[in-house]
Amino acid sequence: MKSTSYTVALDPSSRWAELVAWGPHGVEDGPSVFTNTGDVHFITEADAAPVEYAPLGLRPFSGADVAVRGGSWWRFDSASSEDGLRLTFVDEVSGLRAVLCYRPVPETDVLTRWVEFTNAGPSPLEFDRLGSAGVCVPTTSGARLTYLTGQWSQEFTRQSVSLPAGGFRMESRFGVPGHAHVPWLAVQDASGGPAYGVSLEWPGSWSIEADVEPSGLTRVRAGRLPSPGPVLLEPGASLVTPAVALASSVDGLAGLASVWHDYDRVLAGARWRRPRPVLYNSWEATGFDVRSTHQLELAKRAADIGVELFVVDDGWFTGRDDDTGGLGDWTPAEPSFGSFVESVRELGLEFGLWVEPEAVSPKSKLYAAHPDWVYRIDGRPLTLIRNQLLLDLGLPAVVSFVKSTLDSLLAAYPISYLKWDMNRPPTERGRPGAPFADLDAEHVAGYLSVLDHLREAHPHVTIEACAGGGGRTDLATVARADVVWPSDNTGPLDRLAIQDGFLLMHAPHLMSSWVTDAPGVFDPRPRSLRFRFVTAMAGVLGIGADLSRWTPEQHAEAASLIEVYKSIRDVIHHGVARVLAGPSEPTAATQYTSEDGDTVVVLAWSTGALTGAPLTPGRSSRVRLDVCPEASYVDAAGARYSGAHLKHAGLPFDWTAAHDADVIVLRRA
Missing domain, CATH: 2.70.98.60 (alpha-galactosidase from lactobacil brevis)
Incomplete structure (x- = not known):
C-alpha cells in the first residue's frame, strides 16, 4: 500500500x-x-x-x-x-x-x-x-x-x-x-x-x-x-x-476520509475524470404532471442560467399519473416524446431520465403478465410500500427484462444520464419452489450484473445511484455509478449536515446535490439562495427548484453562481477535500486543494449566531486552513495571506443576515 x-x-x-x-x-x-x-x-x-x-x-x-x-x-x-x-x-x-x-x-x-x-x-x-x-x-x-x-x-x-x-x-x-x-x-x-x-x-x-x-x-x-x-x-x-x-x-478522521476518497477514485477508474455536468431535475417543479410543453419551458430557463443537463424524473411513462401505476411499463406516455428530447438537446443540454427498474406497480401491464416475478410467499398477502412491489432480481428472466428495457430506452433516445432509484425494500422475501434460495445474494448479483451491463454496453451514460435518497451508497454501487444521491432532503441546513457525514465516507465527485426551494425538515431556518448554491457546490451541482417561480434577480444570481462553480469544479472533484468545520460550528467550512497544490477553494457557511458587529464590538469568525505555512496566497480581490496566517490564525469571515455563505479562491503566490 x-x-x-x-x-x-x-x-x-x-x-x-x-x-x-x-x-x-x-x-x-x-x-x-x-x-x-x-x-x-x-x-x-x-x-x-x-x-x-x-x-x-x-x-x-x-x-x-x-x-x-x-x-x-x-x-x-x-x-x-x-x-x-x-x-x-x-x-x-x-x-x-x-x-x-x-x-x-x-x-x-x-x-x-x-x-x-x-x-x-x-x-x-x-x-x-x-x-x-x-x-x-x-x-x-x-x-x-x-x-x-x-x-x-x-x-x-x-x-x-x-x-x-x-x-x-x-x-x-x-x-x-x-x-x-x-x-x-x-x-x-x-x-x-x-x-x-x-x-x-x-x-x-x-x-x-x-x-x-x-x-x-x-x-x-x-x-x-x-x-x-x-x-x-x-x-x-x-x-x-x-x-x-x-x-x-x-491523521485521524480527516486523513481517513482522504484515504476513502482516493479509493473511490480508484474504483471509478477513468470515469473519475469524466466531467459531472450541472443538471436540472424537474421533479420538484412538476411532480407526476410531466407534459412536454411545460418540461421544455423549464429546460429553456435552465439553459439560460448555464445548466448543462436536463433530467426528467418520475412521471414520464405510461400509466404514471400518480404513484399507484406505471412502474414496469417503461414506455413514454406522450407519442411525441422523441421530438421533445431533441428539442431539449437543441438548447445545448444533455438529456437524462429517472428509472426504477427493480419496482413494479400492481396495476401495470408487466405485473398482469408476470405476477410470478415479484417476491412472494404462497398463501401470504403482498405488502405494498409506496403502492409498489419489488421484482425478484435473482430470477434470470427478470434480469434479462431489466437489461433489455434499459437497452431499448438508451437506443431509442439520446439519453446520456440515468437516475436509478429504488423506493422500497423487500417484504415477503420468498420465491415459491425455492425454499433454500439465497435471495439477498441473488438480488445483489442481479443488480450488479445490470449495472455492469450498462457500463459495458453504454459507457457514455452517466449513472446516478439512488434508493429513496441515500439508501444505497455502498462501495460496490459506487464502483459502478458515477454519482450518488445522498438524501431526498434538500433543505439547506439539513443538507449541510448530511453532506458533512457523506464526505467522511465518499469523495465529492460522487455527491449529487441540488439547489431547491424546499425548507429543512429538521432545521427549517431560512437561508439565502447563495447559501443553497454554495452547499450544492460542495459536490456535483444540480438545481431542482421550480425555475418558473424564480424572479429575474434570482435567475441572474443563479447564472453568476453556476459560472463560479464551473470555474472551480475541477478542484472540487479532482482535488483533496477536507471538512474544516462541521455544521455544528458557527462557521462551517470545507476546503478543496488542487492536485498541484496551487489553488485552494474554501466553501463556508454561517450556521450559528452572528457576532453583533457593527452594532456591538465583534471579531471576525475564522477558519484555520490546511495549507503550506511557508507559502503565500492571494484571493480574487488581491488580498495576500501568508500560509502561516491561514493555518494558525485562520481565514476571516464576516457574516450578516444577508451574507450567509461564501466561496473563497486562493492562489499560491
Whole structure:
C-alpha cells in the first residue's frame, strides 16, 4: 500500500492467522502491539488473540466471524501470494475449505479482504453467520467509534460514541444498505489519534459489530447478513463473501476520509475524470404532471442560467399519473416524446431520465403478465410500500427484462444520464419452489450484473445511484455509478449536515446535490439562495427548484453562481477535500486543494449566531486552513495571506443576515 503496512502471521498452533501490525510503513519492525502476553482464564486462546478470521468452534465466546450449523474447527493448510495473499484453512470433519484473501489496492492505503468457501464434504453446510473479515484495532483506553446514521431524509448524520467496554452493533435487513446506517465504521482510541476504517462492499443486507475486549483491543466484524437464512452450501459448491475495505491514517478522521476518497477514485477508474455536468431535475417543479410543453419551458430557463443537463424524473411513462401505476411499463406516455428530447438537446443540454427498474406497480401491464416475478410467499398477502412491489432480481428472466428495457430506452433516445432509484425494500422475501434460495445474494448479483451491463454496453451514460435518497451508497454501487444521491432532503441546513457525514465516507465527485426551494425538515431556518448554491457546490451541482417561480434577480444570481462553480469544479472533484468545520460550528467550512497544490477553494457557511458587529464590538469568525505555512496566497480581490496566517490564525469571515455563505479562491503566490 502507498504508506501503510498490514502484517499477519500464523499462531504457533497453526489454527488461525493473527494481526501483527497495521499502520505506517515500518510499524511492523518491532514487538507487536497486538500480542497477548498473559494467560487466559474462562476463555480460549483464540478468544484472546488478535484473530483475523475464525469459526465459532475456535472462538466460541468473544465473537466468531463465521458460524456453521453443527460447528466448525479448522487448521492452516497452505499459503500463496497470488494476487495478494491467500491463506487456506481446512476443516477435515465437515469438509469446509476457507481461503482468507487479502489484496492491497495500489496507490492507496486501502486493503481489501474477503473469504472464499468451498464445501469439499459429503453433506450440505448451513451458514448462520457469514462474515467477511475480523479487524483488530489497538485501543488501550477504550474505543471511540464514529459512524453514520439517521433515517429517510436524515441520512449520513455523523455520530460518535466512546466505548470503554462492551459491544456495538449496526445492521440493515432492508435488502439494501438502508437509510438508518451505512456499512462504514471508523475506530480510534478513546484518546483520539490514528483512525482505522471499515467499509463493506455490499448493496444488500449487512452487519457491522465492534467489541472492546478487556485486553486492550477493539475487534470489528463485518459482513453480509444471511437474510433470509441460513445460507446453504451444497457439496462441491463454492461461496465468496463480499469484500471489506480496510483503511487507516495517522491523521485521524480527516486523513481517513482522504484515504476513502482516493479509493473511490480508484474504483471509478477513468470515469473519475469524466466531467459531472450541472443538471436540472424537474421533479420538484412538476411532480407526476410531466407534459412536454411545460418540461421544455423549464429546460429553456435552465439553459439560460448555464445548466448543462436536463433530467426528467418520475412521471414520464405510461400509466404514471400518480404513484399507484406505471412502474414496469417503461414506455413514454406522450407519442411525441422523441421530438421533445431533441428539442431539449437543441438548447445545448444533455438529456437524462429517472428509472426504477427493480419496482413494479400492481396495476401495470408487466405485473398482469408476470405476477410470478415479484417476491412472494404462497398463501401470504403482498405488502405494498409506496403502492409498489419489488421484482425478484435473482430470477434470470427478470434480469434479462431489466437489461433489455434499459437497452431499448438508451437506443431509442439520446439519453446520456440515468437516475436509478429504488423506493422500497423487500417484504415477503420468498420465491415459491425455492425454499433454500439465497435471495439477498441473488438480488445483489442481479443488480450488479445490470449495472455492469450498462457500463459495458453504454459507457457514455452517466449513472446516478439512488434508493429513496441515500439508501444505497455502498462501495460496490459506487464502483459502478458515477454519482450518488445522498438524501431526498434538500433543505439547506439539513443538507449541510448530511453532506458533512457523506464526505467522511465518499469523495465529492460522487455527491449529487441540488439547489431547491424546499425548507429543512429538521432545521427549517431560512437561508439565502447563495447559501443553497454554495452547499450544492460542495459536490456535483444540480438545481431542482421550480425555475418558473424564480424572479429575474434570482435567475441572474443563479447564472453568476453556476459560472463560479464551473470555474472551480475541477478542484472540487479532482482535488483533496477536507471538512474544516462541521455544521455544528458557527462557521462551517470545507476546503478543496488542487492536485498541484496551487489553488485552494474554501466553501463556508454561517450556521450559528452572528457576532453583533457593527452594532456591538465583534471579531471576525475564522477558519484555520490546511495549507503550506511557508507559502503565500492571494484571493480574487488581491488580498495576500501568508500560509502561516491561514493555518494558525485562520481565514476571516464576516457574516450578516444577508451574507450567509461564501466561496473563497486562493492562489499560491
